Amino acid sequence: MLFNSLGFLVFFALVLLYYYTPAFSWVNKKRMLLLTSYLFYGLWNPPLILLLWISTLVDWITGNKLAVEQNQRKRNAWLALSIVVNLGFLAFFK
Amino acid sequence: MQLKQSLSLALVLALLALVSWEVYLRSQGRVPDLNDDKNLWARERAKVDKLTNEDVILTGSSRVLFDVQLYKWERLTSRKPLQLASPGSSPLPVFHDLVQNTDFAGTIVVGVTEGLFFSTTFPEAQPWARAQNKVDHYHNRTYAQRLNFALSLPFQKNLALVSINEEEWPDDTNLKALLTRIQLGNRSGEEPFPPFNNFAHADDIRNTRMSERTATDTAFAGSVQRVWMAMGRFHREPEKEATLAYFLEDARKFTARGGNLILLRCPSSGPLAERESKGFPRELFWDELVNQSGARAYHYKDYESLSQFECPEWSHLSGPDADVFTSEWVSILKQDIALTAKAQ
Structure with missing residues (x-):
């Protein structure tokens, strides 16, 4: 979806509306942003949402591990994994 | 910082500017126009999968778009044909797509404008690329593109300021067209290509009618005639053997599955018609196509009722004449029981 398109204008307005609506808790706002991110990406090419899921999964696991891991070498390894996966996607597709 | 006030002011100014531009365009006689x-x-192509063997698909170039009026056809046959003709294009890529990528076995009308039909099979050549671009877009369009298109329709239908066309007419209302209209003098010394202004309106099922101005204002129609004659400068030798072979293969496949193929040569007039008959002698092009394809074929010159028209800009019929042409042709088709697919 292009940022200068009508579709994005409507999409952005709706997400903004949902984000500021008091009905959502902070956690649900984050969930909503995650889902709308998938939707944003999927509107271009649905099968490629898989990439976003992989990125989400790797970063989620990395974040959790970094929060508890004390061993510096292991911490670096988790960080490296996350960077390689995310930059790898970028390098491959861009 | 007073961001809310700034935002409100920006919105009000933008709205005022848009309203002023719209009012100015309307005062100049501009009306909302759908971008075909x-x-x-x-x-429209997406509707093919829902068609039955009793349905009709129109393919070809702009003459089929202008000359076959969908609502008139519907009144006469109780079925609205699907308009898939593409202006300035070879009909071969669209016909190929319908034959290879669908199981449609109803009636396909292929409009034959010899200069386009026999032009080329080279994918980069304009007559081919223009049609192939549409076919490719149908197969590759994203959900975002579909959404943008659906959201743009109400604006296209109601605002003259978004009267922008894929053809990039110099009389469009976008910035690019405004810049095109600025005359900076001819520095190259070459004869400039005459301005090619929009001369038709399409609706949301691609029913296309020549504009009233083209039909009644001879000076404006003359500007389009000059374009047709100037296009003669870019004349390339037709690729008759290659185009014929390509089409015949698809035609055989389509008729083998029970499809009903109809060829149509729409009217042309004046010096353009003369140029066409000299450049594409009927016996060498049309007759050979008809003989080799074995399809039902309708050349306007073979029917008194179809050859009574004068094209205002030599290539297409005016709206009222297109109604009569459609009506006369449909009655001939009915007489010939030509709209019945073998697969029925």
Whole structure:
């Protein structure tokens, strides 16, 4: 979806509306942003949402591990994994 | 910082500017006009899967678009044909797509304008690329593109300021067209190509009618005639053998599955018609196509009722004449029981 398109204008307005609506808790706002991110990406090419899921999964696991891991070498390894996966996607597709 | 006030002021100014521009365009006689682009074409192409063997698909170039009026056809046959003709294009890529990528076995009308039909099979050549671009868009369009198109329709239908066309007419209302209209003098010394202004309106099922101005204002129609004659400068030798072979293969496949193929040669007039008959002698092009394809074929010159028209800009019929042409042709088709697919 292009940022200068009508579709994005409507999409952005709706997400903004949902984000500021008091009905959502902070956690649900984050969930909503995650889902709308998938939707944003999927509107271009649905099968490629898989990439976003992989990125989400790797970063989620990395974040959790970094929060508890004390061993510096292991911490670096988790960080490296996350960077390689995310930059790898970028390098491959861009 | 007073961001809310700034935002409100910006919105009010933007709205005022848009309203002023719209009012100015309306005062100049401009009206909202639908962009007959690849998005609209793709939306019609998507309907093919729901068609039955009793349905009719129109393919070809602009003459089929202008000359076959969908609402008139519907009144006469109780079925609205699907308009998939593409202006300035070879009909071969669209016909190929319908034959290879669908199981449609109803009636396909292929409009034959010899200069386009026999032009080329080279994918980069304009007559081919223009049609192939539409076909490719149908197969590759994203959900975001579909959404943008659906959201743009109400604006296209109601605002003259978004009267922008894929053809990039110099009388469009976008910035690019405004810049095109600035005359900076001829520095190259070459004869400039005459301005090619929009001379038709399409609706959301791609029913296309020549504009009233083209039909009644001879000076404006003359500007389009000059374009047709100037296009003669870019004349390339037709690729008769290659185009014929390509089409015949698809035609055989389509008729083998029970499809009903109809060829149509729409009227042309004046010096353009003369140029066409000299450049594409009937016995060498049309007759050979008809003989080799074995399809039902209708050349306007073979029927008194179809050859009574004068094209205002030599290539297409005016709206009222297109109604009569459609009506006369449909009655001939009915007489010939030509709208019945073998697969029925």
